Amino acid sequence: MKVKAIYVNLPIKDTERSRDFWTKLGFSFDENFSNEQALCLILNEGQMYSMLITHELFSTFTDRPISNSSTTQVLTAIEVDSREEVDRIVGLALQNGASRYRESADHGWMYYDSFADLDGHQWEVLYTDPSRMNL
The missing domain is CATH 3.10.180.10 (2,3-Dihydroxybiphenyl 1,2-Dioxygenase, domain 1)
Structure with a gap:
């Protein structure tokens, strides 16, 4: 078994705010998979990414509640x-x-x-x- 790539999906409140934060840390995004509802944060190009997805879109992928920032x-x-x-x-x-x-x-x-x-x-x-x- 070999995994080609990993995408860690995380709910976010604001794509603009998240883009600004991660850009200031020196990271970039795959714009092919980014829009106003989601950002594809590149952790190691070709292998590791984090999909930063607005709460609204994230909730369409799961029936479970989205945890708040205190958990x-x-x-x-x-x-x-x-x-x-x-x-x-x-x-x-x-x-x-x-x-x-x-x-x-x-x-x-x-x-x-x-x-x-x-x-x-x-x-x-x-x-x-x-x-x-x-x-």
Whole structure:
């Protein structure tokens, strides 16, 4: 079994606000799959995306209620190339309206920090150095 790509679907309140936020963090969008109701956030082109979908459209894909920003249903973790990149992305997120829901953690071989985006979705940004793992 091999998955070609992954699309994490997340409900959002406002596409313009979400586009502005993620653009300020240095991310871009696949405009072929973006419109006034949804944005295709590129996490790793060709492999990983997050579909940021307005509540109205999102509700057409499920019979279950959409969680509000005070609950957790998923933690989306993204790995980057360095500790400095972790700090840069989280710092930019916080400067642009995100909130901190936990402090950073350094486990030697893994360093991560976290933020909740404008719609309350929780993101973990991490860097790992497998050569420092104690196996």
